[in-house]
Amino acid sequence: MLRFVITLLLWVSVSTGHAAENFAACPQFFANGKPPVLKLHPTDRALCYDSFAILHSSQSKTPVYVAEKLNRAVMAEPPQQRSDHFFEEARLREAERATLDDYKGSGYDRGHMAPAGDMRTAEAMAQSFSLANMVPQAPEHNRGAWAKSVETPTRKYASRATGDVFVITGPVFVPNIAQSPSIGAGRVHVPKYLFKLVYDQSKNRAWAYWHLNDDATRGSKPISYGELVRRTGIEFLPGMSPGE
Template sequence: MVKEFSESVPSAKTSKTRKTSQRIRRPSKHRRIFALLLAAVGLSVSSCADRLLQEGRELEQLVRELGTPKQNHQRVSRVGSGHQRNASGDFAACRQFFANGRPPVLAPQPTQRALCYDAFAILHSGASKTPVYVAEKLNRAAVADADEVRTNRFFADARLRPAERATLDDYKGSGFDRGHMAPAGNMPTAQAMAQSFSLANIVPQAPQHNQGAWRVSVEAATRKYAAKASGDVYVITGPVFLPSIDESQGIGPGNVRVPRYLFKLVYDEDRNRAWVHWHRNDNATRAAQPISYEELVRRTGIEFLPGVYPRG
């Protein structure tokens, strides 16, 4: 009996060896989970690196295709001083939305139209059927007064030629949100709220970006800053297209162009500070550190604050 018992039950040493062998052959549940997590993180880092590399290439392509500020100033000069005066004079009824009353300097195009609204100003492009930029002036009083009920009544702006404006049909079934450049949440009156739904103030925007990072980290953050600022805060928002690609990509019967990037320039006049939110128009975009004003000018070739910033 003793012999049978000893043969049927392994020794302590043998049992320990087998357990060790089992541990080597089959990793614990925690180790397997940890390995999976490492693999997932590695994939995420690789994906992020690829995305950053792609964006870097696109930005350099932007600079090459859109031109430097110096080149664009030369284009403006070739048009003639009389045209420059007329172009800037189009905003005569709404200069208050620009720092020192000076609109951005860029080479004028035949289909660009200056539009004045109660709470913002738009330079509109009939080529893209979107804004070139939208300008606002915010301060404590303006933000405190922005408590209007959202209307959601989008409309095509009749001041624009039919061939140069977006329509409601362009956005139907497109998969893109109608993204405000001057946010509805900034509007101080019922009329200004209604005006903000003009399609001249709208771009095709990736839904998750519009409702997520852009709304929270850009629009709400800008309002919060303006509500605490000691003076006026000038804000310029707009789309950026990659000409060689985005010109052939649009939505709807009118081929409204889809921007590759969106920016929001914030300039605190009292503190003489400027920074720029720069986001890729993509559902995967998350909050990011702002870029400098100088970098925005380099990427777009446009002087958004001519003779105003930087200030000595």
């Protein structure tokens, strides 16, 4: 009961600065229990789920990032049947969250950041369809290059890894959130790029996929961890210096 109360409080309150205290209920999704270091907006929210954690932005009405922990044991569990039941995240204030109507007729997919294909329990599968886990994604990119050359290879790598693989996925808005295009009456902002960081803790090795959010995007060579930090300004693995 106490853990539930603590988790509930963390869902609705987050401070500016380092996010560690805000993810106290779900540190397992971060390498060494340390969330990324970045400057937080006062209304950014830390959300803990069964199989992933989200730092959510009320400005973009999308994740800032979504964190997962994958490994051979997790990937050995049978995949769940997709629920395809998208829902508005009731733990966020109405003014801070995306709605189903925002995406309706927009021409964009509701693109998972923590993929449904990673979920290995019915609860986790259902939770992955929260709009807090979505960004407006070009449909051919979502179902094509992103699914085939980013999400599937990441799962395959985790299924062969000897230890834990930490994955952080998120959007990048250019030149910034306010000047990015948006969809719907609620103004859900459309990212210019998407990234997925993969960190193999046992090998201290990391790389990142970086894709233009466009139907014409094809698979490309991953970038280094250092390059991802340079492009985003976020220290995703604080205190660590992973190799490529």
